[in-house]
Amino acid sequence: MKDVFVRLATDFLSALIFLAVYLVTDSVVLATSVAIATAIAQVIHARLKGRSLPFMTYASLGLVVVLGAATLLTHDPRFIFAKPAIAHFAVAVFMLRRGWMLRYVPPIVAETIPEYVTVAGYAWSALMLALGIGTIAVAATGDLKLWALYITVVAGGTKIAAFAIQLIAFRLIVASRIRAARA
Known part of the structure; x- marks a missing residue:
């Protein structure tokens, strides 16, 4: 059961980080940039630890990067949402x-x-x-x-x-x- 909650937290970490940074700074650009960096760092960290990553991890990274880029281009947080x-x-x-x-x-x-x-x-x-x-x-x-x-x-x-x-x-x-x- 603990694994399930850890996976959920890991899967939504970049969204949670986005939310925290946005609430503290009120900056969509900063929050989005930190969320993208967090998602990339998660994948790099797992790879350095030698963990094989499932497709969903890469799909999640792709979503964060693509939707984050759309957010940065439009300054509209709904893409990350x-x-x-x-x-x-x-x-x-x-x-x-x-x-x-x-x-x-x-x-x-x-x-x-x-x-x-x-x-x-x-x-x-x-x-x-x-x-x-x-x-x-x-x-x-x-x-x-x-x-x-x-x-x-x-x-x-x-x-x-x-x-x-x-x-x-x-x-x-x-x-x-x-x-x-x-x-």
């Missing part, structure tokens, strides 16, 4: 693959209730799509405070709540199946 939405859409597409989630759950869950895990995987895809659409809608307003609230409280909180609900549901269903098998 849209980056989490694009990431949500990409993840939603990946999550449409049947059974993707089976490798992320404990073996007892994968063996006992694989059909529920598959349904949960599709539910996660729908959630990511909905959060991406919400992010685009909020980004279109150009309101930094609303965007920050949405990304941290709504998007982050929704994922944490969905994870908690899924964890409890899987535990209850697995326990029920094990009791039924013993009876």
Whole structure:
């Protein structure tokens, strides 16, 4: 579980850095430049540590650079605001693959209730799509405070709540199946 939150923080680090710098300096140019530098530094750091990086890391870097460049050219932070939405859409597409989630759950869950895990995987895809659409809608307003609230409280909180609900549901269903098998 800790790995999931570390990955999420890593994936959205440049957006969080952008937000922090923008709130402190009120400079779109500085915040965007620091966000781009952060994304590049993340990739360089991982490569220097010898870590192989998945496609999504490079895709995220590309988004930060392209959307950051658009932000710098137009002085409009909405381009950077849209980056989490694009990431949500990409993840939603990946999550449409049947059974993707089976490798992320404990073996007892994968063996006992694989059909529920598959349904949960599709539910996660729908959630990511909905959060991406919400992010685009909020980004279109150009309101930094609303965007920050949405990304941290709504998007982050929704994922944490969905994870908690899924964890409890899987535990209850697995326990029920094990009791039924013993009876």
